[in-house]
Amino acid sequence: MSENKSTYHHGDLPKVLLQNATELIREGGIKALSMRKLAERTDVSRTAPYHHFKDKNELLCAIAEQGFQRQDQALKNLSVENPGQDNRQLFERYVLAYIRYAYENPETYDLMFGKEIWKLGTATESLKQISRTSFRHWVDWIEQLQLQDIVSKQDSTLRVAQASWATLHGLCRLLIDGIYLNPEDLEEMGKTAVRMLTTPPN
Amino acid sequence: MSENKSTYHHGDLPKVLLQNATELIREGGIKALSMRKLAERTDVSRTAPYHHFKDKNELLCAIAEQGFQRQDQALKNLSVENPGQDNRQLFERYVLAYIRYAYENPETYDLMFGKEIWKLGTATESLKQISRTSFRHWVDWIEQLQLQDIVSKQDSTLRVAQASWATLHGLCRLLIDGIYLNPEDLEEMGKTAVRMLTTPPN
DNA sequence: CGCTCTATTTTGACACTGTCAAGTTTCGCT
DNA sequence: AGCGAAACTTGACAGTGTCAAAATAGAGCG
CATH class of the missing domain: 1.10.10 (Arc Repressor Mutant, subunit A)
Incomplete structure (x- = not known):
């Protein structure tokens, strides 16, 4: 009307x-x-x-939730845009895209994974859910890579997923919080991380 | 008087x-x-x-600075308490002690490495200095480990130091911010990280 | 058309925050 | 004893999150 x-x-x-x-x-x-x-x-x-x-907190949760949706979307597009690539290359792209998202949306990333929301257990139910889903995607990735011997099998999938994601998240945090890390080295840094996380190729 | x-x-x-x-x-x-x-x-x-x-900020910087001093002390004591241990074992202890410090002093750790202080470039000169020193200790560690082939040499010392420290820092953050990570798994998690960062033994 | 019900928005108020400017106290030293 | 400086207090201001009560405007129905 x-x-x-x-x-x-x-x-x-x-x-x-x-x-x-x-x-x-x-x-x-x-x-x-x-x-x-x-x-x-x-x-x-x-x-x-x-x-x-209802709260400022609820507003922040909503922003974070939107952040997850967009990040998921960006990462999902990756495999569509690069069909037929092997998992090793795709994984590197995935990591780089993850870091890039954090770099380009530092404040949102901060909300998505910062204590602002999570420390006090104030996360909305829907935010909790989408973040869980998002992490599960990572675990799935690691499982695939373990099956293909691209990632070490000496620890359980969950453990490796946590530790490797910690690396990724740590890099993003250092970048975002302005500690030590240089934005110019971003890509190189991501590649170094991937090399550290995966077995040597061929 | x-x-x-x-x-x-x-x-x-x-x-x-x-x-x-x-x-x-x-x-x-x-x-x-x-x-x-x-x-x-x-x-x-x-x-x-x-x-x-002069500021609330300056107060926060002072707290963070004190945090660095205590952490450095705790880590320095390690090599004194465990003489004659090889670097491989000592490194694991170092990592675990680092994580433990973060776990036991979450708020201080947050100040030491959080955006509260670093993002806006508001760090005190003395805080900047002690944090640089603290990171250099880590770089020295990595250099030693590379020389002994305990850590991969395929990337430069600085790169590996950054990436590995990101792992450590990432774990601490996940723990502190209350994301996914379970305090019970703390030690296991640290060991997994060490395994991922170092070459397989013997 | 007019009436009412309800969702939406506003106004007023309160306790709390960081910090500045101006005043007051107290100490150490000569 | 008294002076200069350091330490401390009081008053004030603008900004914050949020609650309670009032005002407004839209939809639905006769």
């Missing part, structure tokens, strides 16, 4: 809020996101957002 | 502040540390701490 942006009071406030919130954290980090500034940018009163997100 | 606690106005306010601050973050995380609560617990006015730490 209404062809312009607003069908109800504001239109689709939740979506716009999420969008603006993502924008805010991208501009100034998670600390720069305040409910009040968000409301202001959305041209809405201070407490309006509270009718769509 | 004065035999009880107070020689000056308060005695050694800076030391007491640092102590209470560490206590506060241990009790309720970094977020639970506010300058005002700290002042209150120290029985001192709201702004008294500002005469010893």
Whole structure:
């Protein structure tokens, strides 16, 4: 019926809020996101957002959830874009893409895996679920690689998955938190990590 | 002259502040540390701490710095306590001790390596220095291990040091941030990591 | 059309935060 | 004893998350 942006009071406030919130954290980090500034940018009163997100925490969870969806999408596209590649090469691409996502969306990545949400057990149920799924994808990867002897079998799949993912995550964190790591070396660093995680080729 | 606690106005306010601050973050995380609560617990006015730490940031840096000192000490003691052990075994102990420190002092570790301080380049000069030194110790370790063929030489020492440290750091972060990792598996996890990082023995 | 019900949004308020400016106390030294 | 400086306190301001109560506007129905 209404062809312009607003069908109800504001239109689709939740979506716009999420969008603006993502924008805010991208501009100034998670600390720069305040409910009040968000409301202001959305041209809405201070407490309006509270009718769509019960908490600031719930808003953060929503951002993180969106992050998982996009990351999953980006990683899923990989195998589609590179058909017929063997798992060894594909795995390297996967790792590099993972790191790239973290590098390009540092604030979101921070929410996805930072203590802001997880430490206090305040994660939304749906966020918990999608993050579990996301980790399972990694475990599946490792299982495949173990079957093909690309990754060591001396420890259980879960263990190796945890340890290798820790490497990946550690690299991302060092990068994001601005510790030691140089963005220029990003790709090289990822390749080094892959070499360390996999058995030598041929 | 004065035999009880107070020689000056308060005695050694800076030391007491640092102590209470560490206590506060241990009790309720970094977020639970506010300058005002700290002042209150120290029985001192709201702004008294500002005469010893120009910022909240400077206070956090001081806590982190103290963390580095204690960690370095704990790690240094290792080689003293276990003389005559070969580097392979010692390295495993080193890794486990590193993880244990992070596990036992999660809030401090978070300050030492978290974005709270590093992301915005707000680290104190002395903090920067001690953290650099601390990383150099790790690089030295890797160099030794490469010389003894315990760690792969296919990448440069710096690269391997970064990647392997990322693994270690990643594990600690997962543990601290409460993601996936189970505290019970801590030791096993560390050993798996060591196995992944080093060449097979004998 | 008009009425009501409910979802949406706003206004006011409170306790809390970091930190600055200006004042006050207390010590060490000459 | 008294001076200079260091340590400390009080008052104030803008900003935060969030609750309770009021105001508004839309949909559905007669």
